[in-house]
Amino acid sequence: MKKMITALAACAALSAALSAVAAPAQAATKDPVSALKAQLVPGHxxxxxETVAWSNGTEESEIQDRKGVFQFDKKGVAAFDINIHWDDDTYGRQRAVGVGNITYHTGGVMPMVLPEGKTWYKVKSYGVPDSYGQILNPAEPKTLAALIKHGKSTKNSITGTITFKDLKQASAWWAGAKAPSSFDSTKVSYTLTLTSGGLVSRVQSKFTATEAGRQAMIAVDSRYSGWGAKVSVKAPDPAKVTxxxx
Known part of the structure; x- marks a missing residue:
């Protein structure tokens, strides 16, 4: 009996030791920033x-549908490809492709303003390609850390508010949009939904901006899938770029 008790005690001690070792590792996989960094592999x-809604207080409508992809390097986003569809076809379909610090635009009004034979307009910029895209980029570790800092975390979500100024300091995606400093105090409310592994599966954001005495609210609902999948974003044919x- 004494030997059995000793053996059971040893098993209990071993089990406790293994649990102590396993617990931090399990917790680490649920940390959103750590989970994101594990996905940052070049070529993946x-x-x-996402859907974009606009409201002026009396009218509200869904104005855009978007789909796209972010390609990673070891630090975050290295390239992106976003297709934009305006629901009322005012601007038809647009596309923005970003590689490094260069973004290429096509569609929309471009056919009317570009030289003959050119279909892509090239600008030196990285970040939100227009006024209505999702300004919170969950593929940037610093941005995700800032959203966690300014928000309240539950088991599978993060909800909070961040100003344009604070977002600009954390996010290259938003800083690249070069929003005027007069909008720095604008507040963005957001909810991030997380998978069981700590990756972001959804970002809901909204903010109200005032310009020329008029207010408008922009609400963007983005859903993310295929984290870590192989992707390839390439710049357009140089012969078509101007x-x-x-």
Whole structure:
């Protein structure tokens, strides 16, 4: 009996030791920033879809549907490819492709303003390609850390508010949009939904901006899938690219 008790005690001690070792590792996989960094492998990325709604207080409508992909390097986003569809076809379909610190635009009004034979307009910029895209980029570790800092975390979500100024300091994606400093105090409310592994599966954001005495609220609902999948984003054919207008 004494030997059995001793053996059971040893098994209990071993089990406790293994649990102590396993617990931190399990917790680490649920930390969103650590989970994201584990996905940052060159040539891999994440896909997303999103809807954009606009409201002026009396009218509200869904104005855009988007789908795209982020391609990673070891630090975050190295390239992106976003297709934009306007629901009322005012601007038809647009596309923005970013590689490094260069973004290429096509569609929309481009056919009317670009020289003959050119279909892509090239600009030196990285970040939100227009005024209505998702300004919170969950594929940037510093951005994700800032959203966690400014938010309240539960088991599978993070909800909070961050100003344009604070977001600009954390996010290259938003800083690249070069929003005027007069909008720095604008507050963005957000909810991030997490998978069981700590990766972001959804980002809901909204903010109200005032310009020329008029207010408008932009709400973007983005869903992310295929974290870590192989992706490839390439710049357009140089023969079709220009930096000039007609």
């Amino acid at each position: 990325g994440v896909r997303f879809t 930096t000039d207008f007609r």
